[in-house]
Amino acid sequence: MSFDVMDYFRQETLPHIWCPGCGNGIILRDFAVALERLNYPRDEVVIVSGIGCSSRAAGYLNFDTVHTTHGRALPFATGIKLANPNLKVFVIMGDGDSSAIGGNHLIHAARRNIDLTAIIFNNNIYGMTGGQFSPLTPRDKKATTAPYGMIEQSFDICRLAEGAGATYVGRATTYHNQLLTQLIIDGAQNPGFSLIEAVTHCPTSYGRRNGMASPSDMVRWQKDNAVWIDKVRAGKAEVKDGQFTIGLLHRHEAPEFTQAYMEVIKRARGQE
Amino acid sequence: MIQIETNKTPKCELEIKKQWCKGCNLCVAACPRSVLALDLLGKIKVVEAEKCIACGLCESTCPDFAIRVIKNA
Numbered sequence: 001m002s003f004d005v006m007d008y009f010r011q012e013t014l015p016h017i018w019c020p021g022c023g024n025g026i027i028l029r030d031f032a033v034a035l036e037r038l039n040y041p042r043d044e045v046v047i048v049s050g051i052g053c054s055s056r057a058a059g060y061l062n063f064d065t066v067h068t069t070h071g072r073a074l075p076f077a078t079g080i081k082l083a084n085p086n087l088k089v090f091v092i093m094g095d096g097d098s099s100a101i102g103g104n105h106l107i108h109a110a111r112r113n114i115d116l117t118a119i120i121f122n123n124n125i126y127g128m129t130g131g132q133f134s135p136l137t138p139r140d141k142k143a144t145t146a147p148y149g150m151i152e153q154s155f156d157i158c159r160l161a162e163g164a165g166a167t168y169v170g171r172a173t174t175y176h177n178q179l180l181t182q183l184i185i186d187g188a189q190n191p192g193f194s195l196i197e198a199v200t201h202c203p204t205s206y207g208r209r210n211g212m213a214s215p216s217d218m219v220r221w222q223k224d225n226a227v228w229i230d231k232v233r234a235g236k237a238e239v240k241d242g243q244f245t246i247g248l249l250h251r252h253e254a255p256e257f258t259q260a261y262m263e264v265i266k267r268a269r270g271q272e
Numbered sequence: 273m274i275q276i277e278t279n280k281t282p283k284c285e286l287e288i289k290k291q292w293c294k295g296c297n298l299c300v301a302a303c304p305r306s307v308l309a310l311d312l313l314g315k316i317k318v319v320e321a322e323k324c325i326a327c328g329l330c331e332s333t334c335p336d337f338a339i340r341v342i343k344n345a
């Protein structure tokens with residue numbers, strides 16, 4: 001680790017606003033490492049985010065960044081990508097941002113297989129607004145709006161994206177840093193819609209209410225409950241109740257939306 | 273002005289930005305050799321530099337970019 005991650009940040013904006021021990025800083029770092037390895041020209045990278053603690057990540061990165069509105073990062077990103085398909089567009093969203101208010105945008109971006117790389121910061125809660133449950137809050141877990149425990153079933157956002165048509169889907173955690181970096185790199189190189197779920201920890205709004213008082217308790221929980229998909233596929237591990245898989249979960253090939261759109265433009269102009 | 277504190281260990285230099293440390297303890301828990309601890313004010317400090325193996329886990333787990341591991345050439 002010889003390169004200085006600071007080269008990728010707007011240093012005047014640091015230290016960041018996140019709480020002590022918040023996992024968002026870890027994902028931000030892993031993302032910066034991925035950008036360094038991808039080595040795209042800086043002015044070809046665009047980072048779009050929605051609203052939430054996680055979405056503040058875009059503002060710290062020294063690239064062209066757009067901090068949009070709650071749930072609408074994907075529509076902005078779609079517009080940017082269509083206006084200039086050569087850009088490498090990354091989309092940062094929280095679990096609430098991407099699966100509740102922005103849930104429809106998510107499934108349709110996946111269905112179109114538009115070449116965007118979405119990184120979902122999943123802290124299982126609405127962090128910024130003080131800990132209301134999100135569609136990714138697991139059953140029985142507590143939130144300010146579920147003081148007796150969540151009674152609804154939660155989404156598996158990776159399976160949701162896969163079912164909707166995403167061509168690259170992976171999951172890692174803030175404990176499994178190197179995997180997260182690798183998934184972001186591979187997702188960026190996939191010519192289509194890529195979704196990477198980064199399981200992160202919100203000590204302030206989630207951990208405190210759910211028996212994990214310290215950030216290190218939360219990271220230990222990730223370590224103990226993440227099961228490598230390769231081991232599951234090889235029959236060497238099973239996913240117990242409350243556990244989740246990590247790794248490259250799904251990949252397939254399908255026509256990409258901006259390319260199909262450019263072809264239509266050519267056809268309409270009689271250039272074909 | 274951000275101050276950078278440099279700690280020499282057998283295999284690397286541990287660069288620490290104390291002003292950015294929020295005292296979350298993640299690096300202390302991640303270090304396999306108990307090189308790090310929090311001081312009385314809850315800020316990171318190097319306590320057993322000679323044990324450091326330059327694995328880089330503290331750097332990659334610190335959410336606040338307060339530690340950098342610069343391996344010896």
Ligand SMILES: Cc1ncc(C[n+]2csc(CCOP(=O)(O)OP(=O)(O)O)c2C)c(N)n1
Pocket residue numbers: 051052053054055069070093094095096097098121123125126127128129134
């Ligand atoms: C249209 C709109 N509705 C509601 C809000 C209030 N709001 C701000 S952040 C947020 C949810 C944050 O949760 P999540 O997306 O999971 O991100 P986190 O803060 O946990 O990273 C909400 C509901 C808003 N800013 N805009």
Ligand code: SF4
Pocket residue numbers: 017018019021022023024053054123127128201202203204205206
């Ligand atoms: S409220 Fe939670 S997600 Fe937001 S900065 Fe604090 S720990 Fe992080």
Ligand code: SF4
Pocket residue numbers: 021292293294295296297298299300315316333334335336337338339
């Ligand atoms: S991980 Fe970073 S912020 Fe947390 S105690 Fe260590 S140096 Fe401080």
